[in-house]
Amino acid sequence: MKRITYLYLVYLGLPIALLLVGSFGQSWVNTLLPSGFTLNWYQEIWQTTAYRKAFIMSMQVCLMVCLLNVLVITPLVCSLLLKGNSRALQATRLFALLPIAAPELVIGFGFILAFTRDATPWLGATWLLVIGHFILTFPYFFFTLMADMERSAFTQLDRVAQSFGANSMTRFTTVFMPLAAKSIVAGLMTVAAISLGEFQLSNMIAGFMNRTYPTLLLQAFYGATGLACAATVILLLLAITLSLLSSYQNSNKNRGAKA
């Protein structure tokens, strides 16, 4: 069992280690490891407009997707819980599962078909890219928030607030949001990690002017190996940071629930 675990760790860790080594290597051609040491590849990425633009675009898309998730899904969950309509809840759950069940390729083709018509010529628009990412991240945010709020005493607390005369908006801001805050942050970490690392759908629907960072990485591997490694390491660092924050947030949330 131990041996399998080690093998698995090597399988997982070796490519990352090679990427890291490669990003600092001066030259890497037909050898097991690169030769020399340099920070130039990172500097080159920052100085190359295309990379910088793609990185900023990824960040912007990520922020907008996070915002969209909060603005759409948070009131949706609140309303589903308060209405207590089991059919609506069932339908929303099914809808939320679709992006997980359907391959991204299928969603991508759907976008191409739907948004390349004369009446809907929007393929390549940044807002469409944001919607694409929103659809992909919808289940992760929705189920995180829904599960946590179902476990909480929200519906009863809402009734209490209602009996004191609080209107819907006051109840949403003074009861739902404080109860949901930790779940929202945890959900957003996952959403951000998925959005920043998303390649397949972005590659199909992003335009030349709004390519995201992962789509540009593909091109990097056609050029210098060191540059490609450095570009990947940056993405990897972002993903790891978000994963750590997400798990820290989750453990905090669980501690809070136990208390």
Place this chain on the structure above:
Amino acid sequence: MIEFRSVSFEYPNSRAGIYDINLSVNTGELLAVLGHSGCGKTTLLKLLAGFEQHNQGSVWINGQDQANIPCSRRELGIVFQDYALFPHYTVLQNVIYPLKIKKSSQAEKKAKEMINLVGLSGNEGKYPSQLSGGQRQRVALARALVFQPKALLLDEPLSALDATLREEMRNEIVSLQKTLNITTFLITHDQEEAMTMANKVAVMAQGRIVQCASPEELYNNPLDLNIARFVGKTNIVPGIVKGADRVETPFGLVQTRTHRFANNQTVNLVIRPEQVQAVDSATQNNAFAIEKILSTRFLGHTTEYQVSLKGYKMKFEIANSLTSLTHIFIPKQTIHVLNGA
């Protein structure tokens, strides 16, 4: 004053509900709705609070029909079984919440006064998770009372507390209710809670009110066997009316008031265990010889005996000072007679 006038309600796609409820609670009165789980008592509270809308009849609060008044405008203070305190707010923030919603002046001062009234001064900055069960219950009470509601609704408020704390809180709630002279609607399945706290008890079964009376009336004159069994311990003795004020039972002739019943009619005698007395001989009416003591149970200030009277088992409670137990006496006026059909 709270009134239910011929109120009926059924949950959608279900036959569960309440039927033809007529009930009134006078100002400053504490009414307990008593019943087993699923009898509809919480539904009654939900209709009163406005969480559900009745299908028939009307609910009135202080002379105003509540038909088109939403929950948020009924001005009722509600205390739930599990306290329902806002976990993200401190004690003070919880108690001040209704006042802030109502934009009340001097909110903090009023909230602190109420916290003081429920005996929680010094705990204003604590969060609900830092309080004991009893303290949380007090916060819930303070929050429900702070905005001077038209009535106080208590939904099984003590069921989550241990026995000692329950008794303490019972007294405190009654004392607060009397001090503030607030109309109170208490939902409970605990007959002791209902009997000790309420001015009036409404017993519910299968969505209907089966009897509504003072605790004394309910205990001494239950309308049927189910109520007799539900409200306090009891011996139900089957019998047949044999002439004026005499009932033939499995252990002999018992003298009791039978004027409502015909000769030879089957009846049930309701005999409360604590009304039975120990005597030395069977020389007087309603005194019977004990054939065998089947069991004894020490209850602290009394002992519970189960004895056999000519093969019929009867339970009673008497003081511990007893040295010998040979006969029992059942006072005529303490026996309640019910139809045996």
